[in-house]
Amino acid sequence: MNRYKERRGKKLTQYIMLEKGVKQVKKTDLNARFLFLAPPSVEELERRLRGRGTETEESLQKRLAQARNELEFSKQPGAHDQIVVNDDLETAYQELKDFIVDGGKFGAEL
Numbered sequence: 001m002n003r004y005k006e007r008r009g010k011k012l013t014q015y016i017m018l019e020k021g022v023k024q025v026k027k028t029d030l031n032a033r034f035l036f037l038a039p040p041s042v043e044e045l046e047r048r049l050r051g052r053g054t055e056t057e058e059s060l061q062k063r064l065a066q067a068r069n070e071l072e073f074s075k076q077p078g079a080h081d082q083i084v085v086n087d088d089l090e091t092a093y094q095e096l097k098d099f100i101v102d103g104g105k106f107g108a109e110l
Contacts, residue, residue, distance in 0.1 A: 022079060034080040035099050040087040042068055
């Protein structure tokens with residue numbers, strides 16, 4: 001997978017190139033499911049990131065460029081099993097939870 005790393009203090013953050021990562025995993029025999037957690041818009045993502053005050057301008061622009069690529073990829077049919085738009089925390093949490101537990105089937109015997 002293509003990755004780039006950014007050191008910020010003692011934290012190490014990895015950004016995985018979503019499109020290539022998803023495509024690589026889909027070529028394996030893993031029975032993976034894919035969920036994309038999307039911001040309401042790139043503008044809202046930028047507002048949130050700037051509001052945190054944790055990004056340099058350069059890192060912010062890299063994150064926004066990657067987000068645009070990932071949002072574009074997410075529009076392709078079959079790219080993800082589900083897209084959750086993070087515009088309301090409670091709703092997004094419930095959708096994420098429902099996806100993870102798969103309607104109660106998660107962990108059930110086959």
